[in-house]
Amino acid sequence: MKLYLLLILTLLFPPFLVSQEFKYNTELHFFFDNAEFKRSSYAIDQTMAGVTLTQEIGWKFDGKHFIMGGVDAMKSLGGHEILNDIHLLAYYQLKDPNALFKVGAFHRHDLLDDYSNFFFQDSIDFYKHTMEGLYFLKGNEEQFVKLWLDWTGLQSMEERESFFVGASAYKEFGKMFFVDFQSYMFHYATTRPNPENLSVSDNALGQLSLGVKYANNQGLDNLKFSAGILAGYERDRRNMDDYRTPLGLVLRGEVDYKGFGTENLFYYGQNRMAFYEEYGNNLYWGNPFLRSNTYFQNKIYWKFLDTDRVHAQIAARTHVSEGKVFFEQMLTLSAHINNYEPKRIQRAPTFWERIFPRRGRALDGITM
Numbered sequence: 001m002k003l004y005l006l007l008i009l010t011l012l013f014p015p016f017l018v019s020q021e022f023k024y025n026t027e028l029h030f031f032f033d034n035a036e037f038k039r040s041s042y043a044i045d046q047t048m049a050g051v052t053l054t055q056e057i058g059w060k061f062d063g064k065h066f067i068m069g070g071v072d073a074m075k076s077l078g079g080h081e082i083l084n085d086i087h088l089l090a091y092y093q094l095k096d097p098n099a100l101f102k103v104g105a106f107h108r109h110d111l112l113d114d115y116s117n118f119f120f121q122d123s124i125d126f127y128k129h130t131m132e133g134l135y136f137l138k139g140n141e142e143q144f145v146k147l148w149l150d151w152t153g154l155q156s157m158e159e160r161e162s163f164f165v166g167a168s169a170y171k172e173f174g175k176m177f178f179v180d181f182q183s184y185m186f187h188y189a190t191t192r193p194n195p196e197n198l199s200v201s202d203n204a205l206g207q208l209s210l211g212v213k214y215a216n217n218q219g220l221d222n223l224k225f226s227a228g229i230l231a232g233y234e235r236d237r238r239n240m241d242d243y244r245t246p247l248g249l250v251l252r253g254e255v256d257y258k259g260f261g262t263e264n265l266f267y268y269g270q271n272r273m274a275f276y277e278e279y280g281n282n283l284y285w286g287n288p289f290l291r292s293n294t295y296f297q298n299k300i301y302w303k304f305l306d307t308d309r310v311h312a313q314i315a316a317r318t319h320v321s322e323g324k325v326f327f328e329q330m331l332t333l334s335a336h337i338n339n340y341e342p343k344r345i346q347r348a349p350t351f352w353e354r355i356f357p358r359r360g361r362a363l364d365g366i367t368m
Contacts, residue, residue: 020061023068025338027054029109031126032077032331039324042291048126049077054107056089066093072107072129087130102135109334111135112148114168115182116265117287117297118230118250119205122330124285128152133163143171153188160198160282161189180226181208188283199238201275203283206231207250222256230267234274246270248293259303267295289321296320310335 029052038045051074058068070089075082091104108131112120133149146168153162166184173179183206190198211226230250235243248269255262272290275283289295298318305312310333317328 020059023056023058023060023066023339025054025056025068025070025336027107027109027334027336028052029054029129030331030333033122033126034329036327037319040289040326041322042288043319043326044288048123050084050126051075051077052129054089054129056107064094064096066095067091068093068106074127074129085127089130098138098140100135100137102131103133105130105132106135107131108150111137112146112166112168114146114170114180115184116207116252118207118265118267118290119182119184119286121285121287139170143169145169155189155192157191157193160191161187162282163187176212176214178211178213178226179209180211181206183207186283186285188279199236201237201279201283202233202235204233205286209250209252211252219258220256221258222254222261224252224254226252228252230269232272234272236275236278244272244274246272246274248272259306261301261303263299263301265295265297269293289319292321294321305333309337 031048031050033048035043035046035048037043052072053074054070054072056068056070058066058070060066068089068091072087072089073083074085076084087105089105089107091102091106093103093106094101107129109129111131131148131150133151135146135148137144137146139145146166148164148166150164150166151162152164153160155161164184164186166182168180168182170180171178183204185202185204188201188203190200207228207230209226209228211224213222213224214220215222228250230248232246233243234246246269248267251264251266253262253264267290271293273284273286273288276288276291281288287295287297289297296319299315300317301313301315303311303313312333313331315330315332317330319326319328
């Protein structure tokens with residue numbers, strides 16, 4: 001409590017800032033996910049449900065610089081604990097219409113939304129709310145580059161050192177074609193001191209895709225199809241010759257019409273997560289169904305609330321793997337209140353947009 005009081009006093013009374021503006025942000029995120037995976041050899045049968053409250057306050061100064069701090073607290077539904085997890089937020093941010101730079105401990109919501117759940121399974125979004133490190137985004141909705149570092153484990157006598165280094169990019173060609181790229185390397189080291197039975201492991205993923213997309217102002221918010229290659233590198237350093245380089249084809253199709261939509265992912269290729277039996281989710285943060293060489297995922301959803309402040313979605317997912325069909329039901333809701341309005345990137349309409357008008361949008365993660 002003394003730490004939080006000191007943080008509040010520091011943010012409320014900055015001694016050296018000029019032309020500053022007081023900023024605040026309150027966010028609530030609710031999730032319910034019933035995964036019926038009992039017959040699966042790869043995924044865990046479970047129900048996840050909880051609510052997260054995030055409160056940030058801080059100062060904007062010199063037009064584009066921010067110093068922010070706050071608390072992110074989570075409560076798992078049905079638990080006896082008052083709070084199941086709490087994290088301190090404290091970061092510097094630089095933001096202009098075409099760039100975003102964060103340093104410190106900050107909320108990860110929307111920052112990595114170009115990554116599919118092949119990279120980060122749903123439970124990461126539910127329970128891992130913060131990034132601790134660096135995040136840089138340069139560009140706009142037509143083209144961008146992201147670079148980021150997330151330190152996930154501080155080396156000690158009980159905990160292993162671990163961190164992510166990631167990069168992604170996106171580029172449109174005309175108004176219908178695009179290429180995108182997502183990647184990360186996860187380093188899972190040892191404790192300190194290092195006992196003989198522990199070794200350093202690495203898990204790297206990279207996906208390069210080509211696609212087509214279309215949208216209009218008659219209710220079709222998104223129509224997209226892409227095909228790409230998912231490459232990986234997995235290594236356990238106790239044996240330098242013990243590594244894997246799996247390759248596979250990824251197909252993706254999305255439709256969003258007046259709040260109703262479907263998202264589809266298909267993987268065909270070599271089995272992944274070779275060291276899962278030993279390290280499990282400590283090393284692999286992606287979809288565990290990728291342990292199979294063929295996997296199909298279909299999601300059907302309805303955004304029954306979609307305003308500037310509140311977003312709510314109910315969804316049903318079907319997973320086809322191991323020659324079996326598995327089902328999942330989801331309900332998510334997020335709401336936020338702050339003293340700033342989203343600023344959308346403005347540009348003149350192109351020739352194709354005059355013929356096929358579409359709804360514009362700001363690049364996710366830019367607004368503040």
